[in-house]
Amino acid sequence: LTPLKDTTDFPVGVAIDQRETSGAASDLLRHHFDQITPENHMKVEAWYDDQQRFQRHPQATALLDYAAANDLRLYGHVLLWHAQTPDWFFQDASGRELTDSEADKQLLRDRLATHIDDVARSIADDYGPFGSETNPLVAWDVVNEVISDQATPDGLRTSRWHDVLGEEFIHLAFRLADQAFNRDYAAPGSDRPVKLFINDYNTEQDAKGTQYEALVGRMVAAGTPLDGVGHQFHVSINTPVSALASTLDRFAGLGLMQAVTELDVTVNPATAANLARQGYYYRDAFEVFRGYHAGAPASEGLYSVTVWGLTDARSWRSEQAPLLFAGDLSAKSAFFGAIGQDDGLPPLVTT
Numbered sequence: 001l002t003p004l005k006d007t008t009d010f011p012v013g014v015a016i017d018q019r020e021t022s023g024a025a026s027d028l029l030r031h032h033f034d035q036i037t038p039e040n041h042m043k044v045e046a047w048y049d050d051q052q053r054f055q056r057h058p059q060a061t062a063l064l065d066y067a068a069a070n071d072l073r074l075y076g077h078v079l080l081w082h083a084q085t086p087d088w089f090f091q092d093a094s095g096r097e098l099t100d101s102e103a104d105k106q107l108l109r110d111r112l113a114t115h116i117d118d119v120a121r122s123i124a125d126d127y128g129p130f131g132s133e134t135n136p137l138v139a140w141d142v143v144n145e146v147i148s149d150q151a152t153p154d155g156l157r158t159s160r161w162h163d164v165l166g167e168e169f170i171h172l173a174f175r176l177a178d179q180a181f182n183r184d185y186a187a188p189g190s191d192r193p194v195k196l197f198i199n200d201y202n203t204e205q206d207a208k209g210t211q212y213e214a215l216v217g218r219m220v221a222a223g224t225p226l227d228g229v230g231h232q233f234h235v236s237i238n239t240p241v242s243a244l245a246s247t248l249d250r251f252a253g254l255g256l257m258q259a260v261t262e263l264d265v266t267v268n269p270a271t272a273a274n275l276a277r278q279g280y281y282y283r284d285a286f287e288v289f290r291g292y293h294a295g296a297p298a299s300e301g302l303y304s305v306t307v308w309g310l311t312d313a314r315s316w317r318s319e320q321a322p323l324l325f326a327g328d329l330s331a332k333s334a335f336f337g338a339i340g341q342d343d344g345l346p347p348l349v350t351t
Ligand code: XIL
Pocket: 039, 040, 144, 201, 232, 262, 316
Protein backbone atom coordinates (compact mmCIF):
# COMPACT_ATOMS: atom_id res chain seq x y z
CA LEU A 1 0.00 0.00 0.00
CA THR A 2 1.08 3.56 -0.68
CA PRO A 3 2.16 5.04 2.67
CA LEU A 4 -0.39 7.68 3.68
CA LYS A 5 2.46 9.89 4.85
CA ASP A 6 3.94 9.91 1.34
CA THR A 7 0.76 11.46 -0.08
CA THR A 8 0.91 14.68 1.94
CA ASP A 9 3.31 17.59 2.43
CA PHE A 10 2.37 17.72 6.12
CA PRO A 11 3.06 15.09 8.79
CA VAL A 12 0.31 12.55 9.41
CA GLY A 13 -0.29 11.35 12.94
CA VAL A 14 -2.27 8.72 14.80
CA ALA A 15 -3.50 8.49 18.40
CA ILE A 16 -2.35 5.31 20.14
CA ASP A 17 -1.49 3.59 23.35
CA GLN A 18 1.09 0.90 24.03
CA ARG A 19 -0.93 -1.72 22.15
CA GLU A 20 0.09 -0.19 18.83
CA THR A 21 3.81 -0.17 19.63
CA SER A 22 4.55 -3.80 18.72
CA GLY A 23 3.67 -6.49 16.22
CA ALA A 24 1.61 -6.02 13.07
CA ALA A 25 -0.11 -2.87 14.37
CA SER A 26 3.27 -1.20 14.83
CA ASP A 27 4.37 -2.26 11.34
CA LEU A 28 1.21 -0.71 9.88
CA LEU A 29 1.69 2.46 11.95
CA ARG A 30 5.30 2.96 10.90
CA HIS A 31 4.42 2.39 7.25
CA HIS A 32 1.75 5.10 7.15
CA PHE A 33 2.42 7.67 9.89
CA ASP A 34 5.05 10.25 10.90
CA GLN A 35 3.73 11.13 14.31
CA ILE A 36 1.89 9.73 17.33
CA THR A 37 -0.40 11.28 19.95
CA PRO A 38 -0.86 9.51 23.29
CA GLU A 39 -4.62 8.82 23.30
CA ASN A 40 -4.85 8.89 27.11
CA HIS A 41 -1.56 8.55 28.95
CA MET A 42 -0.34 12.16 29.00
CA LYS A 43 -3.65 13.59 30.20
CA VAL A 44 -3.49 15.30 33.58
CA GLU A 45 -4.77 12.33 35.62
CA ALA A 46 -2.14 10.04 34.07
CA TRP A 47 0.67 11.98 35.79
CA TYR A 48 -0.36 11.18 39.39
CA ASP A 49 -0.66 8.11 41.55
CA ASP A 50 -3.56 7.77 44.00
CA GLN A 51 -1.48 9.55 46.67
CA GLN A 52 -1.38 12.68 44.46
CA ARG A 53 2.30 12.05 43.82
CA PHE A 54 3.72 13.02 40.44
CA GLN A 55 4.90 10.12 38.30
CA ARG A 56 5.20 9.41 34.61
CA HIS A 57 2.77 6.73 33.49
CA PRO A 58 4.57 3.62 32.19
CA GLN A 59 2.51 3.95 28.99
CA ALA A 60 3.73 7.52 28.51
CA THR A 61 7.26 6.22 28.82
CA ALA A 62 6.49 3.40 26.38
CA LEU A 63 5.20 5.90 23.81
CA LEU A 64 8.17 8.24 24.23
CA ASP A 65 10.55 5.28 23.84
CA TYR A 66 8.66 4.05 20.79
CA ALA A 67 8.70 7.47 19.13
CA ALA A 68 12.40 7.96 19.87
CA ALA A 69 13.34 4.50 18.59
CA ASN A 70 11.31 4.79 15.37
CA ASP A 71 11.96 8.39 14.40
CA LEU A 72 8.34 9.37 14.99
CA ARG A 73 7.30 12.78 16.28
CA LEU A 74 5.26 12.84 19.49
CA TYR A 75 2.42 15.35 19.78
CA GLY A 76 1.55 15.79 23.47
CA HIS A 77 -2.07 15.65 24.61
CA VAL A 78 -3.02 17.48 26.88
CA LEU A 79 -1.64 19.85 29.55
CA LEU A 80 -4.97 21.28 30.74
CA TRP A 81 -8.52 19.94 30.31
CA HIS A 82 -11.74 19.89 32.31
CA ALA A 83 -11.93 16.10 31.93
CA GLN A 84 -9.58 13.29 33.01
CA THR A 85 -8.16 15.61 35.68
CA PRO A 86 -8.02 14.60 39.38
CA ASP A 87 -10.61 16.26 41.63
CA TRP A 88 -7.92 17.33 44.10
CA PHE A 89 -6.61 19.78 41.51
CA PHE A 90 -9.63 21.93 42.34
CA GLN A 91 -9.63 21.41 46.11
CA ASP A 92 -7.49 22.61 48.97
CA ALA A 93 -5.63 20.25 51.30
CA SER A 94 -8.78 19.73 53.40
CA GLY A 95 -10.85 18.76 50.36
CA ARG A 96 -12.72 22.06 50.14
CA GLU A 97 -13.64 23.09 46.58
CA LEU A 98 -11.65 26.13 45.42
CA THR A 99 -13.51 29.42 44.90
CA ASP A 100 -12.55 32.56 43.04
CA SER A 101 -10.98 34.11 46.15
CA GLU A 102 -7.48 35.52 45.64
CA ALA A 103 -5.94 32.79 47.81
CA ASP A 104 -7.69 30.00 45.91
CA LYS A 105 -6.79 31.52 42.55
CA GLN A 106 -3.15 31.51 43.57
CA LEU A 107 -3.38 27.91 44.70
CA LEU A 108 -4.72 26.80 41.32
CA ARG A 109 -2.16 28.90 39.43
CA ASP A 110 0.62 27.31 41.47
CA ARG A 111 -0.80 23.85 40.91
CA LEU A 112 -0.87 24.38 37.15
CA ALA A 113 2.66 25.78 37.16
CA THR A 114 3.95 22.82 39.14
CA HIS A 115 2.18 20.35 36.87
CA ILE A 116 3.54 21.82 33.65
CA ASP A 117 7.06 22.17 35.03
CA ASP A 118 7.02 18.60 36.36
CA VAL A 119 5.85 17.21 33.01
CA ALA A 120 8.54 19.09 31.11
CA ARG A 121 11.30 18.14 33.52
CA SER A 122 10.24 14.50 33.64
CA ILE A 123 10.52 14.19 29.87
CA ALA A 124 13.66 16.30 29.45
CA ASP A 125 15.45 14.40 32.24
CA ASP A 126 15.14 11.14 30.33
CA TYR A 127 15.03 12.19 26.66
CA GLY A 128 17.23 15.26 26.63
CA PRO A 129 16.24 18.89 26.23
CA PHE A 130 13.39 19.77 23.88
CA GLY A 131 14.67 20.38 20.40
CA SER A 132 17.55 17.93 20.84
CA GLU A 133 17.77 14.88 18.59
CA THR A 134 16.92 12.38 21.29
CA ASN A 135 13.70 14.09 22.39
CA PRO A 136 10.70 13.18 20.18
CA LEU A 137 8.21 15.64 21.68
CA VAL A 138 7.39 18.39 19.19
CA ALA A 139 4.05 19.89 20.26
CA TRP A 140 1.35 20.04 22.92
CA ASP A 141 -2.34 20.57 23.04
CA VAL A 142 -1.92 23.10 25.86
CA VAL A 143 -5.60 23.61 26.60
CA ASN A 144 -8.39 21.36 25.36
CA GLU A 145 -12.08 22.06 24.82
CA VAL A 146 -12.30 25.45 26.55
CA ILE A 147 -14.97 26.80 24.19
CA SER A 148 -18.64 26.52 25.18
CA ASP A 149 -21.10 24.62 22.98
CA GLN A 150 -23.67 27.30 23.80
CA ALA A 151 -23.39 31.01 23.18
CA THR A 152 -21.93 32.59 26.34
CA PRO A 153 -20.66 36.14 26.97
CA ASP A 154 -16.98 35.16 26.77
CA GLY A 155 -17.61 32.05 24.64
CA LEU A 156 -15.88 29.87 27.22
CA ARG A 157 -17.00 26.57 28.69
CA THR A 158 -18.12 26.51 32.31
CA SER A 159 -15.51 24.42 34.11
CA ARG A 160 -13.68 24.41 37.40
CA TRP A 161 -10.74 26.12 35.68
CA HIS A 162 -13.06 28.86 34.46
CA ASP A 163 -14.97 29.13 37.76
CA VAL A 164 -11.79 29.86 39.71
CA LEU A 165 -9.63 31.81 37.26
CA GLY A 166 -11.87 32.99 34.44
CA GLU A 167 -10.19 33.35 31.05
CA GLU A 168 -6.83 33.89 32.76
CA PHE A 169 -6.21 30.12 32.97
CA ILE A 170 -5.94 29.85 29.21
CA HIS A 171 -3.29 32.56 28.81
CA LEU A 172 -1.49 31.31 31.91
CA ALA A 173 -1.28 27.73 30.64
CA PHE A 174 0.40 28.93 27.43
CA ARG A 175 2.84 31.16 29.26
CA LEU A 176 3.80 28.34 31.61
CA ALA A 177 4.14 25.82 28.78
CA ASP A 178 6.26 28.26 26.80
CA GLN A 179 8.52 28.83 29.78
CA ALA A 180 8.97 25.12 30.49
CA PHE A 181 9.12 23.55 27.01
CA ASN A 182 10.64 26.40 25.01
CA ARG A 183 12.97 27.94 27.60
CA ASP A 184 13.75 26.12 30.84
CA TYR A 185 14.11 22.63 29.32
CA ALA A 186 14.85 23.57 25.70
CA ALA A 187 18.12 22.82 23.94
CA PRO A 188 20.35 25.91 23.76
CA GLY A 189 19.99 27.58 20.39
CA SER A 190 16.72 25.82 19.53
CA ASP A 191 13.90 28.03 18.29
CA ARG A 192 10.57 27.26 19.99
CA PRO A 193 11.16 23.50 19.70
CA VAL A 194 7.73 22.65 21.13
CA LYS A 195 4.76 24.13 19.33
CA LEU A 196 1.85 25.14 21.53
CA PHE A 197 -1.70 24.48 20.31
CA ILE A 198 -5.17 25.23 21.52
CA ASN A 199 -7.58 22.43 20.65
CA ASP A 200 -11.34 21.95 20.44
CA TYR A 201 -14.16 19.95 18.84
CA ASN A 202 -17.09 21.07 16.69
CA THR A 203 -15.00 24.00 15.49
CA GLU A 204 -16.51 23.23 12.06
CA GLN A 205 -19.90 24.31 13.44
CA ASP A 206 -20.48 27.96 12.78
CA ALA A 207 -21.49 29.25 16.22
CA LYS A 208 -18.75 27.39 18.06
CA GLY A 209 -16.20 28.32 15.42
CA THR A 210 -17.10 31.97 15.92
CA GLN A 211 -16.48 31.75 19.67
CA TYR A 212 -13.22 29.89 19.02
CA GLU A 213 -12.07 32.53 16.55
CA ALA A 214 -12.87 35.29 19.05
CA LEU A 215 -10.79 33.63 21.78
CA VAL A 216 -7.86 33.01 19.43
CA GLY A 217 -8.06 36.67 18.43
CA ARG A 218 -7.88 37.72 22.08
CA MET A 219 -4.88 35.43 22.61
CA VAL A 220 -3.04 36.90 19.65
CA ALA A 221 -3.86 40.43 20.81
CA ALA A 222 -2.63 39.63 24.33
CA GLY A 223 0.65 38.22 23.02
CA THR A 224 -0.12 34.80 24.49
CA PRO A 225 2.53 32.40 23.15
CA LEU A 226 0.27 30.34 20.89
CA ASP A 227 1.74 28.60 17.82
CA GLY A 228 -1.34 27.02 16.37
CA VAL A 229 -5.04 26.28 16.35
CA GLY A 230 -6.21 22.68 16.63
CA HIS A 231 -9.39 21.20 15.24
CA GLN A 232 -10.40 17.81 16.55
CA PHE A 233 -12.76 17.17 13.60
CA HIS A 234 -14.70 14.32 15.19
CA VAL A 235 -17.20 14.37 12.34
CA SER A 236 -19.63 12.04 10.56
CA ILE A 237 -20.20 11.33 6.88
CA ASN A 238 -23.07 13.84 7.13
CA THR A 239 -20.79 16.74 8.10
CA PRO A 240 -20.19 18.71 4.89
CA VAL A 241 -16.51 18.57 3.93
CA SER A 242 -16.93 22.21 2.90
CA ALA A 243 -17.37 23.03 6.61
CA LEU A 244 -13.87 21.68 7.28
CA ALA A 245 -12.49 23.86 4.49
CA SER A 246 -14.21 27.02 5.70
CA THR A 247 -13.04 26.35 9.26
CA LEU A 248 -9.41 26.26 8.13
CA ASP A 249 -9.98 29.40 6.06
CA ARG A 250 -11.47 31.17 9.08
CA PHE A 251 -8.14 30.96 10.93
CA ALA A 252 -5.91 31.81 7.98
CA GLY A 253 -3.91 35.04 8.03
CA LEU A 254 -3.35 35.17 11.79
CA GLY A 255 0.26 34.04 11.57
CA LEU A 256 -0.68 30.73 13.22
CA MET A 257 -0.37 27.14 12.09
CA GLN A 258 -3.34 24.83 12.23
CA ALA A 259 -3.57 21.16 13.11
CA VAL A 260 -6.23 18.55 12.57
CA THR A 261 -5.80 16.77 15.87
CA GLU A 262 -8.37 13.99 16.25
CA LEU A 263 -9.92 13.22 12.88
CA ASP A 264 -12.48 10.44 12.65
CA VAL A 265 -15.59 10.09 10.49
CA THR A 266 -18.45 8.03 11.88
CA VAL A 267 -20.89 6.00 9.79
CA ASN A 268 -24.20 4.88 11.24
CA PRO A 269 -25.04 2.16 10.49
CA ALA A 270 -21.82 0.70 9.12
CA THR A 271 -23.36 -0.70 5.94
CA ALA A 272 -21.37 -1.31 2.76
CA ALA A 273 -23.01 1.72 1.18
CA ASN A 274 -22.10 3.99 4.11
CA LEU A 275 -18.53 2.67 4.24
CA ALA A 276 -18.20 3.57 0.57
CA ARG A 277 -19.50 7.07 1.33
CA GLN A 278 -16.88 7.25 4.08
CA GLY A 279 -14.21 6.47 1.48
CA TYR A 280 -15.27 9.46 -0.59
CA TYR A 281 -15.50 11.57 2.55
CA TYR A 282 -11.89 10.86 3.50
CA ARG A 283 -10.86 11.47 -0.11
CA ASP A 284 -12.51 14.89 -0.14
CA ALA A 285 -11.27 15.81 3.35
CA PHE A 286 -7.64 14.98 2.56
CA GLU A 287 -7.98 16.88 -0.71
CA VAL A 288 -9.06 19.91 1.33
CA PHE A 289 -6.11 19.45 3.71
CA ARG A 290 -3.56 19.12 0.89
CA GLY A 291 -5.02 22.10 -0.92
CA TYR A 292 -5.14 24.29 2.18
CA HIS A 293 -1.55 23.45 3.10
CA ALA A 294 -0.28 24.05 -0.43
CA GLY A 295 -1.95 27.47 -0.56
CA ALA A 296 -0.79 28.70 2.84
CA PRO A 297 2.46 30.50 3.67
CA ALA A 298 4.94 28.05 5.24
CA SER A 299 4.41 29.50 8.71
CA GLU A 300 0.63 29.17 8.47
CA GLY A 301 0.18 25.73 6.93
CA LEU A 302 -0.98 22.51 8.52
CA TYR A 303 1.30 21.40 11.33
CA SER A 304 -0.07 17.86 11.09
CA VAL A 305 -3.23 15.87 10.48
CA THR A 306 -3.88 13.19 13.09
CA VAL A 307 -6.48 10.41 12.99
CA TRP A 308 -7.91 9.41 16.36
CA GLY A 309 -6.88 5.78 16.36
CA LEU A 310 -5.28 3.18 14.10
CA THR A 311 -8.20 0.76 13.61
CA ASP A 312 -11.95 0.75 14.08
CA ALA A 313 -11.57 -1.88 16.78
CA ARG A 314 -9.48 0.52 18.84
CA SER A 315 -11.60 3.63 18.29
CA TRP A 316 -13.45 5.42 21.10
CA ARG A 317 -16.40 5.30 18.66
CA SER A 318 -15.68 1.80 17.36
CA GLU A 319 -19.31 0.82 16.72
CA GLN A 320 -19.47 3.64 14.15
CA ALA A 321 -16.37 2.44 12.28
CA PRO A 322 -14.78 5.89 11.94
CA LEU A 323 -11.16 5.14 10.97
CA LEU A 324 -8.95 4.16 8.04
CA PHE A 325 -8.24 0.54 8.95
CA ALA A 326 -10.47 -2.32 10.10
CA GLY A 327 -9.86 -4.28 13.27
CA ASP A 328 -7.96 -6.92 11.28
CA LEU A 329 -5.62 -4.11 10.08
CA SER A 330 -6.94 -4.27 6.52
CA ALA A 331 -7.28 -0.99 4.65
CA LYS A 332 -10.87 0.25 4.33
CA SER A 333 -12.27 2.38 1.52
CA ALA A 334 -11.58 5.21 3.97
CA PHE A 335 -7.86 4.56 3.56
CA PHE A 336 -7.95 4.45 -0.24
CA GLY A 337 -9.92 7.69 -0.15
CA ALA A 338 -7.39 9.34 2.17
CA ILE A 339 -4.47 8.51 -0.13
CA GLY A 340 -6.51 9.81 -3.06
CA GLN A 341 -6.73 6.48 -4.85
CA ASP A 342 -10.24 6.74 -6.29
CA ASP A 343 -10.05 3.45 -8.13
CA GLY A 344 -9.74 1.72 -4.75
CA LEU A 345 -13.24 2.94 -3.88
CA PRO A 346 -16.47 1.06 -4.55
CA PRO A 347 -19.08 2.97 -6.55
CA LEU A 348 -21.29 5.30 -4.54
CA VAL A 349 -24.84 4.06 -4.10
CA THR A 350 -27.01 7.14 -3.91
CA THR A 351 -30.55 5.75 -3.78
C1 XIL B 1 -10.92 9.94 24.44
C2 XIL B 1 -10.17 8.62 24.29
O1 XIL B 1 -10.16 8.28 22.92
C3 XIL B 1 -10.85 7.54 25.10
O2 XIL B 1 -10.07 6.37 25.10
C4 XIL B 1 -11.04 8.02 26.55
O3 XIL B 1 -11.80 7.07 27.25
C5 XIL B 1 -11.74 9.37 26.60
O4 XIL B 1 -11.03 10.30 25.80
N1 XIL B 1 -11.57 14.71 22.71
C6 XIL B 1 -10.29 14.61 23.19
C7 XIL B 1 -9.72 13.26 23.47
O5 XIL B 1 -9.58 15.60 23.29
O6 XIL B 1 -8.82 13.26 24.54
C8 XIL B 1 -10.79 12.23 23.72
O7 XIL B 1 -10.18 10.94 23.80
C9 XIL B 1 -11.84 12.27 22.63
C10 XIL B 1 -12.51 13.62 22.56
